[in-house]
Amino acid sequence: MGVRYFGAEVRRVEDPKLITGRGQYLDDLPIAGVVHAAFVRSPHAHARIQRIDTAAAKSTPGVIAVYTAEDFGDVARRTLPHMVPVAIVKQPLNYQPLAHSEVCHVGVPVAVVVGKTRALAEDAASLVNVDYEVLPAIIDWRRALDANAPRAHSGTPDNLVGALHGRFGSVEDVFAKAPHVFAERFETHRGGCHSMECRGVAAMMDPFGNGLTVWTSTQAPHMIRRLIADHLGRDERTVRVIAPDVGGGFGPKCAFYPEEVVIPLAAIELGLPVKWVEDRHEHFLSTTQQRDQSWDLEVAADLNGRLLAVRGRCIHDNGGYVPYGLVAAVTSLSAFPGPYALEAVDIKLDVVFTNLIPNTPVRGAGRPTTCFVLERLADRVARELSIDPADVRRRSFVRKEQFPYPTGMKARDGSLVTYDSGDYHGCLEAVLELGGANFDERRTEALAQGRYIGRGIASYVEDTGLAPFEGASVRVEPTGRVVVQTGAASQGQGHATMFAQICADILGVRIEDITVEAADTALFPLGIGAIASRTAVTAGSSVHQASLAVRKKAIKVASELLEAAEGDLELEDGVVRVVGAPGLNVPLGQIAAKLNGMSGIPMFQGIEPGLASTAFYEARKTTFANGTHLVEVEVDIDTGRVKILRYIVGHDCGRLINPMLVDGQVRGGVVHGIGNALFERVQHDEQGQPMAVNYSDYLLPTAPEVPRIEIIHIESPSPLNPIGVKGAGEGGTIPAAAGVIAAVEDALRPFNVRITEHPVSPARIRELIRLGQAD
Amino acid sequence: MSYTERVQLTVNGQAQEAEVESRTHLADFLRHQLRLTGTHVGCEHGVCGACTVVVDGVPVRSCLMFAAQANGCTVTTVEGLASKDGVLHPLQQAFWNNHGLQCGFCTPGMMMTLVAYLQENPNADEDDIRDAISGNICRCTGYETIVNAALDAAQVMRERI
Numbered sequence: 001m002g003v004r005y006f007g008a009e010v011r012r013v014e015d016p017k018l019i020t021g022r023g024q025y026l027d028d029l030p031i032a033g034v035v036h037a038a039f040v041r042s043p044h045a046h047a048r049i050q051r052i053d054t055a056a057a058k059s060t061p062g063v064i065a066v067y068t069a070e071d072f073g074d075v076a077r078r079t080l081p082h083m084v085p086v087a088i089v090k091q092p093l094n095y096q097p098l099a100h101s102e103v104c105h106v107g108v109p110v111a112v113v114v115g116k117t118r119a120l121a122e123d124a125a126s127l128v129n130v131d132y133e134v135l136p137a138i139i140d141w142r143r144a145l146d147a148n149a150p151r152a153h154s155g156t157p158d159n160l161v162g163a164l165h166g167r168f169g170s171v172e173d174v175f176a177k178a179p180h181v182f183a184e185r186f187e188t189h190r191g192g193c194h195s196m197e198c199r200g201v202a203a204m205m206d207p208f209g210n211g212l213t214v215w216t217s218t219q220a221p222h223m224i225r226r227l228i229a230d231h232l233g234r235d236e237r238t239v240r241v242i243a244p245d246v247g248g249g250f251g252p253k254c255a256f257y258p259e260e261v262v263i264p265l266a267a268i269e270l271g272l273p274v275k276w277v278e279d280r281h282e283h284f285l286s287t288t289q290q291r292d293q294s295w296d297l298e299v300a301a302d303l304n305g306r307l308l309a310v311r312g313r314c315i316h317d318n319g320g321y322v323p324y325g326l327v328a329a330v331t332s333l334s335a336f337p338g339p340y341a342l343e344a345v346d347i348k349l350d351v352v353f354t355n356l357i358p359n360t361p362v363r364g365a366g367r368p369t370t371c372f373v374l375e376r377l378a379d380r381v382a383r384e385l386s387i388d389p390a391d392v393r394r395r396s397f398v399r400k401e402q403f404p405y406p407t408g409m410k411a412r413d414g415s416l417v418t419y420d421s422g423d424y425h426g427c428l429e430a431v432l433e434l435g436g437a438n439f440d441e442r443r444t445e446a447l448a449q450g451r452y453i454g455r456g457i458a459s460y461v462e463d464t465g466l467a468p469f470e471g472a473s474v475r476v477e478p479t480g481r482v483v484v485q486t487g488a489a490s491q492g493q494g495h496a497t498m499f500a501q502i503c504a505d506i507l508g509v510r511i512e513d514i515t516v517e518a519a520d521t522a523l524f525p526l527g528i529g530a531i532a533s534r535t536a537v538t539a540g541s542s543v544h545q546a547s548l549a550v551r552k553k554a555i556k557v558a559s560e561l562l563e564a565a566e567g568d569l570e571l572e573d574g575v576v577r578v579v580g581a582p583g584l585n586v587p588l589g590q591i592a593a594k595l596n597g598m599s600g601i602p603m604f605q606g607i608e609p610g611l612a613s614t615a616f617y618e619a620r621k622t623t624f625a626n627g628t629h630l631v632e633v634e635v636d637i638d639t640g641r642v643k644i645l646r647y648i649v650g651h652d653c654g655r656l657i658n659p660m661l662v663d664g665q666v667r668g669g670v671v672h673g674i675g676n677a678l679f680e681r682v683q684h685d686e687q688g689q690p691m692a693v694n695y696s697d698y699l700l701p702t703a704p705e706v707p708r709i710e711i712i713h714i715e716s717p718s719p720l721n722p723i724g725v726k727g728a729g730e731g732g733t734i735p736a737a738a739g740v741i742a743a744v745e746d747a748l749r750p751f752n753v754r755i756t757e758h759p760v761s762p763a764r765i766r767e768l769i770r771l772g773q774a775d
Numbered sequence: 776m777s778y779t780e781r782v783q784l785t786v787n788g789q790a791q792e793a794e795v796e797s798r799t800h801l802a803d804f805l806r807h808q809l810r811l812t813g814t815h816v817g818c819e820h821g822v823c824g825a826c827t828v829v830v831d832g833v834p835v836r837s838c839l840m841f842a843a844q845a846n847g848c849t850v851t852t853v854e855g856l857a858s859k860d861g862v863l864h865p866l867q868q869a870f871w872n873n874h875g876l877q878c879g880f881c882t883p884g885m886m887m888t889l890v891a892y893l894q895e896n897p898n899a900d901e902d903d904i905r906d907a908i909s910g911n912i913c914r915c916t917g918y919e920t921i922v923n924a925a926l927d928a929a930q931v932m933r934e935r936i
Contacts, residue, residue: 011871018879019867021813021853025880028812119798196817196825196880196914247815247880248914280818492878492915660874667917668877695822695912703905703918732917 005501005511006723009660012497013511014490023245026200026217027277034202035064037263037276038121040111040128041285042103045139045355045688046152047132049101049110056127057113062120065270066128068111069100072265076100081230083223083256084325088162091353093153095321097231097261103132104152104320105355106688107285109258114266114274137355137688141317142294144352152320152353161318161351162326166333168408169344174309178300182380186297187757188369188737190290191680193362194700195491197247198283199257203264204273213240214264217247219254220529222487225521227256228264236521243519249491250672251361252288254531255324259286284693289682290328291317291359293369299377305385306395307378309344310336316351319358326351328359331463332366334417337407338374339424339461339626340396345408355688361531363672364733367462375458375738376756379745389742390432393459393628397424404719411622419461419624421716427650428459430712431630434648439632447750452635453645454749456742458735459628464653464727465537465720467619470528472542474503474550475612478596480574480589482507482514484546487527488539489519493729494661495535499543501657502723506547507554507588508571526616533727534619536657541617541721549613557591557611560604623718623726627651629670629739635747637769640762642678642744644707652714654726659713662728667709669732675701676733677740677758748772780843786811787855795842801835802826804842805852813853813883817912824911827884828852834891853883856890865931866890866924875924877915885911889925897933901926 017023054066069076079094099110111128115121136150143149144159152159175181202215212234218224218241225241228234246253259276267274278286297312316329329351336345378396382389398405400423409417439455446453472486484499496516504511517523528538551571558576559566562584570579577585592611597603632646649666656662679699683691692698717724737758744765745755753772760768778797785791786809795804805811805828814837817825821839828837829851856864866886869875876882885908892907893899899907904925905918913921 012874014879015871015876018876018882019853019863019870019886020857021811021883023813023879025812025815027806027816030810119796194912194914196823196878196912197815198817246878248878250914280820280823492876492880494877664874664877664916664920667919668915669917671917672914694820695818696820700912700914702909702912703922704902704909706905706918708919709917 005504006657008658010497010501010511010658012494013500014494014496025197025245025247026202026215029202029215029244031202031204031273031275034273034275035114035116036118036121037112037114037266037274038118038125039109040113040125040130042099042106042108042110044103044132044134045106046135046137047103048135049099049103050131050133052111053129054111056129057124060124060127062116063124064114064116065266066111066113066124067098067266069096069098072097075232075265078231080256080258080261080323081227082325083227083323084327086325088164089322089326090160090162091156092322094323095258097258097265102154105357106690107357109262112262112266114270139354139356139684139686139688141292141352141354142315144354145350152355159353161322161353164326164329164333164349164351166336166409167346169309171309171311171344171346174344175298175300175311178308179303180301180381180385181298182384183298184377184380184756186295186373186376188293188372189681189759190362190369190676191682192287192289193250193252195248195250195253198278198280199253199287200277201259201263202273202275203267205268205271211238211240212264212268213242215242215244216260217253218243219249219489219491219531221489221519222521222527223529224256224260228260231261232264240522243489246489246491249530250363251365251531253491254529255288255360281693284690284698288323288358288360290362291319291356293317293332295373297373297377299381301381304395305381305387305392307340307342307381307392309342310377311346314347314349316349317354317356317359318351319354319356321358323358324360328361328366330366331361332370334409334463335367335370336409338371339398339459341398341402356684363669364730367460367730367734368673368676368737371458371460371734372738372758375735375742379742389457390428393428394425400425418621420621420718420720422624422626422652423714423716424459424626426714427626427628427652430714431628431648431650434710434712435630452637452747454633454635454743454745454747456631456739456746457628458738458742460626460731460735462533462625462727462731462734463622464533464625465619465623466532466534468528469616469618470535470538470542471524471526471614471616472499472539472546473524473612473614474543474546475610476550476588476592478589478593480513480587482509484514484516484543485524486518486539486542487524488535489530491530493535493665498536498540498657498661502540502543503547506544506551509574513574533729536725537623537721537727538617538619540657540725541723542615544723545615545617546613549615550611553607553613554588554591554611557595557604557607558586561586617721621720623654623720625653625726625728625731627731627735629735631739631743633740633743633747635744635765640765644674644740647707648710649732650712650714651731652716653728653731654718655715655724656713657725663711665728666711666732669730670709670736671701671706673733673736674706674740677737679759681759782843782846784845784847785849787851797841797843799842800838801828801840801842801845802837805837811852811854815880815883817880824888825881825884827887827911829887829891832891834888853886856886864890866928869924869928869931873920873924873927875916875921881911881913885913885921893925893929893932897929899929
């Protein structure tokens with residue numbers, strides 16, 4: 001079989017509908033008779049609900065119902081089931097669908113109004129009167145474990161969500177013998193996802209029977225079905241969850257939210273379809289974010305600047321509830337030791353409650369902040385020893401011949417974390433070569449002209465293709481059309497194109513002949529979610545395996561129909577034919593029709609009906625992507641403005657299925673990381689009131705601030721899956737903040753500035769220059 | 776408290792007449808009353824640009840304009856970009872060819888901003904285009920392929936004149 005699509009820059013099959021306005025995002029679904037919900041949300045970071053008066057809202061014309069926790073009985077008081085229940089969560093405190101007695105961040109839903117239109121529902125929501133007793137709130141995560149700190153939830157012994165500890169090697173020995181040890185304190189902040197489509201949920205009871213259908217703008221329809229069924233006490237077979245076109249996810253659309261229970265409850269109660277679409281203000285108040293971390297770390301290095309060990313502690317702000325386990329924190333810890341062949345690591349990570357929005361993974365999850373601290377430590381060593389930052393990496397990276405490389409860290413199942421393949425030096429040298437060897441001269445020349453330019457590099461490793469599985473079925477219809485179905489949802493990544501490419505090559509059809517159906521629990525029985533850069537590895541491998549099985553079956557049946565040996569048959573252009581006798585052939589559609597059976601006619605012996613196959617590629621081991629970014633910036637020392645002059649990415653995600661789509665993932669990811677480095681900050685006042693709840697106060701990168709991004713691909717195929725791929729969804733983001741900040745610090749060399757935080761605003765850069773000069 | 780107005784306007788070449796609530800903004804009117812759901816609402820405070828449509832030749836944030844203000848106007852939305860027989864507009868074609876979209880949510884607003892801009896500025900260069908779309912937020916692409924699409928489309932549009 002000749003490879004035609006795999007590896008090619010194939011235009012996306014998703015695009016025609018999206019560029020003509022025919023996409024169907026949640027708020028576009030034509031649900032007949034739908035009524036509209038608006039939520040009443042807590043205005044306080046921490047408060048006890050004393051009384052809710054809904055009388056005025058209920059008597060507003062156009063209002064159909066107003067519900068509080070009281071109206072739904074036990075089902076509203078029970079806390080939501082956990083997405084990832086793990087024993088390390090010491091206090092697994094989660095949302096109730098509607099808060100019954102206590103609210104633990106601004107924005108927690110306390111009541112829902114259902115009206116004939118959204119506007120009428122919002123009018124009435126403003127008339128719901130809630131009496132609150134305001135309680136002390138813990139906002140500063142660094143103080144959350146102080147003995148006298150206010151408790152985020154009243155009645156709890158402390159604010160500890162869970163304590164993590166990752167270590168390997170003889171840390172004390174390595175530090176005791178190391179010629180160089182440096183200590184550093186870091187504070188990292190990551191903002192929200194800001195998918196351009198906000199969240200949304202619609203639900204209706206089926207007109208016949210007891211089925212509940214829920215449409216939700218989610219990354220994980222099967223997980224959401226499981227959790228809705230669990231919370232409502234239903235069999236999963238009676239709950240259908242569909243993710244329609246989803247306008248971006250970036251992590252937070254994987255969490256399970258109160259609205260995903262309240263809207264179904266309202267639909268069940270009313271016997272009407274009910275819809276709620278989050279507005280941007282609510283997105284700032286209720287969609288999970290990635291929150292702050294503070295790090296106290298020490299790094300040990302040898303005389304040549306080779307990194308030997310890292311130890312220290314991190315306090316990780318969890319926010320007010322634990323809807324999603326400790327995934328963000330765990331990925332921060334498991335991102336050690338990055339690309340470095342360290343002799344020892346010892347990191348304690350305390351996850352603490354605050355009265356803020358929960359911290360769940362945003363693109364890169366906990367990895368970008370760990371990358372930031374590791375890369376800043378590498379740069380610190382280079383600076384202290386007056387050596388090239390690239391040399392610290394060269395001397396410290398895992399070498400190509402060391403793969404598979406056990407890092408020393410342990411995975412969740414207790415096995416050793418093992419990097420499967422890669423060429424870390426290759427990515428580094430490739431970006432350095434493209435970036436040019438004369439940067440020191442250019443910086444000196446620029447300085448002579450009063451311009452401050454700097455260069456930073458940042459390297460990373462990303463665990464991708466997360467366990468356990470994502471399945472796919474491939475079926476040929478009698479028309480010859482091939483249908484690929486999978487549980488793997490999509491939020492813009494181009495999965496349908498990628499699956500069609502994999503399948504088309506194996507079945508010898510055009511991608512136009514393939515329909516991909518996904519993200520509907522009625523179409524495919526099981527699924528996990530589009531998270532953790534896992535879909536190409538898991539679902540892609542399943543499509544590969546199922547397509548091979550369909551091909552094998554088609555050849556076998558064709559051999560009977562054509563009375564030819566299987567070895568004499570080829571599958572091209574949707575037709576199985578005898579090699580050398582093209583007149584002897586049978587189209588796939590005809591084989592499918594035969595295999596679909598006819599009454600009274602026996603089938604082929606030993607061959608199951610249907611030209612179809614289902615596969616569940618099982619991701620038992622993790623694939624590790626890697627790369628190095630090189631960033632050049634110019635800082636205007638008068639205004640603090642940072643202009644990115646050049647951005648180069650060396651990227652290795654194994655075999656590329658579609659380089660154009662991978663480039664798209666990398667670029668989008670990098671720009672998200674640039675936002676984290678320079679623009680995006682979710683700020684609160686001391687009472688926990690968010691200071692940025694619109695796009696005037698919370699800045700996202702726009703086109704003029706963003707450079708062109710030059711991408712070099714290095715392909716180190718993964719030996720772990722049949723198509724040799726690794727994930728590509730988050731590698732763009734992971735090192736971006738580290739690279740940008742390194743470049744800014746480099747530009748500010750003359751002012752003795754050290755940057756150990758992000759984001760850095762223009763005002764903060766001016767402040768750092770002043771502080772550096774004062775030293 | 777519900778006041779209504781009668782509006783007459785032309786949308787994508789078709790005359791429309793409707794009763795609208797005074798407070799209904801143009802985006803909601805297009806989406807919910809005319810069922811033209813290709814126009815998306817991303818922030819409802821005029822920053823993200825997802826809801827951009829062309830009103831009398833000018834790109835407008837339809838979340839910041841009341842439907843009643845469109846009385847007598849000619850409105851073009853993404854649904855009106857392709858020709859009636861389905862031939863894609865050069866911008867649509869260029870977005871497809873250049874991978875100028877991922878989730879597609881910002882895409883209609885991007886294209887409506889650009890269609891109006893490129894008609895006025897057919898010789899725009901990369902910096903011009905980046906400025907022109909500085910009021911349209913995309914979280915997926917990093918903008919580069921959108922800029923490439925716009926440059927491609929500008930060339931095709933110039934050749935057609």
